[in-house]
Amino acid sequence: MAVTNPIELAGFGPVIPVIVLQRLEDAVPMAQALVEGGVRVLEVTLRTPVALQCMEAIAREVPDAIVGAGTVRSVADARAARDAGCQFAVTPGYVSEIGLECREIGLPLLPGVSTASEVMAANIDGFNFLKFFPAAAAGGIPMLKALAGPFADVAFCPTGGLTPQNAPDFLALPNVKVCGGSWLTPADAVAAGDWARITQLAREAQALRA
Numbered sequence: 268m269a270v271t272n273p274i275e276l277a278g279f280g281p282v283i284p285v286i287v288l289q290r291l292e293d294a295v296p297m298a299q300a301l302v303e304g305g306v307r308v309l310e311v312t313l314r315t316p317v318a319l320q321c322m323e324a325i326a327r328e329v330p331d332a333i334v335g336a337g338t339v340r341s342v343a344d345a346r347a348a349r350d351a352g353c354q355f356a357v358t359p360g361y362v363s364e365i366g367l368e369c370r371e372i373g374l375p376l377l378p379g380v381s382t383a384s385e386v387m388a389a390n391i392d393g394f395n396f397l398k399f400f401p402a403a404a405a406g407g408i409p410m411l412k413a414l415a416g417p418f419a420d421v422a423f424c425p426t427g428g429l430t431p432q433n434a435p436d437f438l439a440l441p442n443v444k445v446c447g448g449s450w451l452t453p454a455d456a457v458a459a460g461d462w463a464r465i466t467q468l469a470r471e472a473q474a475l476r477a
Contacts, residue, residue: 270354273377274396277444281476284451286311294321298329300462304469312337319351326352341366348376366392379403396422403428415442
């Protein structure tokens with residue numbers, strides 16, 4: 268399916284994996300392993316030289332995956348992600364230039380925020396579903412509860428410092444629709460090609476919200 272609004276991403280399960288890929292050959296089997304475990308929304312971060320190629324390969328060869336680009340830090344990153352076949356983008360922080368460019372090129376954006384001022388800046392540009400990052404370091408659950416007061420119409424995807432142990436507590440908050448986690452694709456499992464382990468982690472993640 269084509270994503271038109273980032274909030275739609277929350278409908279596919281409680282956790283969006285935050286993925287770092289070092290080798291192009293790992294991209295498709297890793298994505299297939301996640302999809303087999305029920306996780307379809309995949310955030311592949313722009314943190315390695317092969318990231319864009321990985322996104323392109325997943326978009327082309329794993330039709331059930333909804334691939335997005337994470338760590339988008341510039342207008343050029345957003346355009347490259349769109350051209351690679353990404354269906355959404357995620358930024359670690361928020362600046363209007365990227366937000367407005369994503370809207371212009373039709374790339375749904377999940378903007379990153381960690382303060383009330385950043386929430387307001389994103390709201391002014393029309394964004395009401397935001398990534399709260401780095402969640403644990405930026406105040407965690409108490410901060411999200413505090414933001415719920417002045418921003419009752421804003422929903423969040425906390426990312427950064429979440430684990431299978433604390434994710435259910437975040438997901439229990441009314442203003443949290445989904446969370447991001449790097450634990451679904453451990454570096455050692457990807458390096459070893461242990462796709463069965465990743466499928467199992469994906470199944471466990473899908474079961475986090477009752």
